[in-house]
Amino acid sequence: MNKVYDVIVAGGGIIGSSIAYQQAKLGKKVLIIDRHSVGAEASSAAAGMLGAQAEIHENAAMLQLALKSRSMFPQLLQELEDWTGINAGLVNKGMIKIAQSSGEAAHLQKQVHYHAGWDPEVKWLSGKEMLQQEPALSTKLEGGMLIPNDGQVMAPQLSKAFAQGAAAHGADIIEFCEVENIMFKDQRVKGCETSQGKFSSDQLVITTGAWAGELLKKTGLSLPVSPVKGECFSVVPSHHIIQSTVFSEGGCYIVPKKDGRLIVGATTLVNRWDKDVSLKGVSSLSQKAIDLLPDIKYAKWEKAWAGIRPQTGDGLPYIGPHPAYEGLYIAAGHYRNGILLSPITGKMISDMIERKVPEKEEALYQSFKVDRDSISLNLV
Known part of the structure; x- marks a missing residue:
């Protein structure tokens, strides 16, 4: 298997697979690594509600993000079905x-x-x-x-569609593989060490859900997830x-x-x-x-x-670059809105990797940055 990639996504749930899909569509060589099977954790357990307005009513930025993501579903799901044959049951x-x-x-x-x-x-x-x-x-x-x-959608099918859609565009998927450490050189990510060896990349995204905090501690970052x-x-x-x-x-x-x-x-x-x-x-x-x-x-x-x-801690997901290491991105902490926010999160991280964040979206994206509040950072 190839050991060098443009982008490595650590975590094969719906958030990681959405990011991988967006990057693979751009012709990037993408690798998804998951410690279990793809979509086995919260993504497969979710009821699939797209509750942009049922649950979110106190934070304008979160509601705006949710509404943007909700609007993406019809076209995106048709696109995924065309590539994979999977109907996500919208x-x-x-x-x-x-x-x-x-x-x-x-x-x-x-x-x-x-x-x-x-x-x-x-x-x-x-x-x-x-x-x-x-x-x-x-x-x-x-x-x-x-x-x-x-x-609402069928969450397991949507997660599977994102992963298979990424694979249809050339992404590789390694299941039952643990990301054990992240490799750096001169404050820049260079890949990761896993239970199945080392993989190199200048872009790595951590999307391991509730387990994200454990991996991020190895980068010197302590986030309340x-x-x-x-x-x-x-x-x-x-x-x-x-x-x-x-x-x-x-x-x-x-x-x-x-x-x-x-x-x-x-x-x-x-x-x-x-x-x-x-x-x-x-x-x-x-x-x-x-x-x-x-x-x-x-x-x-x-x-x-x-x-x-x-x-x-504040109920908002972390979506954005690591505050200290170039090429390292985080998309975690979506709580009960992972299915709903999967389309927009994939687009956000892809925009950031490509350095093509739309000017009109910059303020919104900043609301979810990793260092939006006081964090503990001890560089490794």
């Missing part, structure tokens, strides 16, 4: 953010006013109006925020009972997939690395789901799983 049936109490309703109506400034199609639905749109929802709900342009375990399960109803994704701030979402399954998630267990699924977690999610969608209790059980999501 569904644009909208999302309803549920209010289960009068207090939640008042809070959500303020969010409606804010989000309508970004997307005039966002609107408030009374309980009666919500039932007209989704008759199977509980009659006890107060109402909800309709976000018609927040769609921590693991958050999320438990989910899926069921198969006898017929389609909802079309829109349902999202509750009470800690539950229900995502109707294109293949007929309903994915229910997710618990939030901070600083947990294990992927065990507890009866407590499943029981809690089940009751919350029934409270939202009573008929879900009749659906056939399929399976349960857990994923490890990377969270940062």
Whole structure:
């Protein structure tokens, strides 16, 4: 196998594969290295919501980035399907953010006013109006925020499409290979040392999710990226009972997939690395789901799983160059928005590598730079 590349991507999840795809499209010789199989971690566990406006409402830069990324999906997914034959299951049936109490309703109506400034199609639905749109929802709900342009995809298929799309453009993929160290010379990256030998490159991107902090410490950089375990399960109803994704701030979402399954998630267990699924977690999610969608209790059980999501201290992902070493880039800490932000993250890092960041995007990109706040840096 070739040992010299234009770009090495450490981490073969959806973020790493998106970056690899963008660079491979430009004719770069790209290598993806993953310690397991490509897309095996958070990328395969995600429900695939494109919740640009369901979950993001406090940071304008994050919302702007999310909306830009959401707008990229239709064209990008068609492009990926043309190259790989993989249909990522894009569904644009909208999302309803549920209010289960009068207090939640008042809070959500303020969010409606804010989000309508970004997307005039966002609107408030009374309980009666919500039932007209989704008759199977509980009659006890107060109402909800309709976000018609927040769609969803099948996350494992999208991750696979990015990786295979990169390979179709000439990228190499090495699985079950650990990046053990990063090689430098005169403050510039020169490649990496792995469990399968050394690979050389003047450009290296770290996209190892919740494990990014461990590798970055070897570069002298300490970033607050921590693991958050999320438990989910899926069921198969006898017929389609909802079309829109349902999202509750009470800690539950229900995502109707294109293949007929309903994915229910997710618990939030901070600083947990294990992927065990507890009866407590499943029981809690089940009751919350029934409270939202009573008929879900009749659906056939399929399976349960857990994923490890990377969270940062301020809730924003790190996307940009290492503050000390030229040619070293970081894209990590996307937490629950990795699927949603995968298209724009791939473009951002590719723009930075090519030194072709659009002038109108410079301020936005700076909001996610690695050294945006106080960090610990001890050069190796």
